[in-house]
Amino acid sequence: MIIVVSPCSYFIEGFKSLIEKFISEPKEFKDVIYTDDIRSIKKSYFLSAKAIIVDYGQSDLSCLISFIERKNIAPCAYLIFITRDSCFTNAIENVLINTVADCTIDTKISTNMLRSSLSHLSAIVHRTTNCKEKNLQIIEQTHSLTKMEAILLPYIVSGKKNKEISRYINISDKLISHYRRNIYKKFAVDSIGGLYHAFENPEDKRHKEPI
Numbered sequence: 001m002i003i004v005v006s007p008c009s010y011f012i013e014g015f016k017s018l019i020e021k022f023i024s025e026p027k028e029f030k031d032v033i034y035t036d037d038i039r040s041i042k043k044s045y046f047l048s049a050k051a052i053i054v055d056y057g058q059s060d061l062s063c064l065i066s067f068i069e070r071k072n073i074a075p076c077a078y079l080i081f082i083t084r085d086s087c088f089t090n091a092i093e094n095v096l097i098n099t100v101a102d103c104t105i106d107t108k109i110s111t112n113m114l115r116s117s118l119s120h121l122s123a124i125v126h127r128t129t130n131c132k133e134k135n136l137q138i139i140e141q142t143h144s145l146t147k148m149e150a151i152l153l154p155y156i157v158s159g160k161k162n163k164e165i166s167r168y169i170n171i172s173d174k175l176i177s178h179y180r181r182n183i184y185k186k187f188a189v190d191s192i193g194g195l196y197h198a199f200e201n202p203e204d205k206r207h208k209e210p211i
Contacts, residue, residue: 006055
């Protein structure tokens with residue numbers, strides 16, 4: 001099963017034309033669900049989805065947060081984001097896209113790249129492509145996050161509270177609070193607002209050390 005998320009009828013029609021070329025090949029193409037809101041998809045569909053194709057042509061943090069919330073219930077789905085460079089200019093959005101997407105494809109070359117990705121859907125191992133914007137690279141090079149801190153970071157920057165995060169990550173809210181403090185310390189901030197500032201100004205060394 002493939003889930004296609006797009007508010008654009010032209011995108012959906014284009015994808016239907018593309019999928020016709022593969023309909024006689026892998027069984028993954030037999031069932032395709034189209035929606036303009038990922039929140040409307042039943043949990044059972046996520047569990048059986050082989051791929052989720054997302055038309056992400058405009059910035060929408062609430063959309064990315066919805067995908068973060070649902071990524072854990074679609075463990076076998078290969079998430080492909082069709083997007084553009086402008087969606088990577090915001091460092092927070094950049095982190096969320098890189099967390100959610102297994103592959104990002106620029107809208108300018110989407111047809112050929114998407115065809116290639118679909119043709120390899122049956123492969124056991126998928127190729128992961130991260131399109132990281134410069135600010136994020138600076139952040140990653142400057143701050144030494146542990147594996148768990150890196151996992152928790154997108155949930156924290158999306159504004160979720162510790163108890164809410166614990167519902168998605170199988171650790172206690174008290175332990176999440178511990179990791180949150182460590183993250184703040186490594187970014188030399190003492191609040192989520194300070195963290196946002198650090199993301200938007202990765203080379204700004206004027207953040208106050210938390211007390």
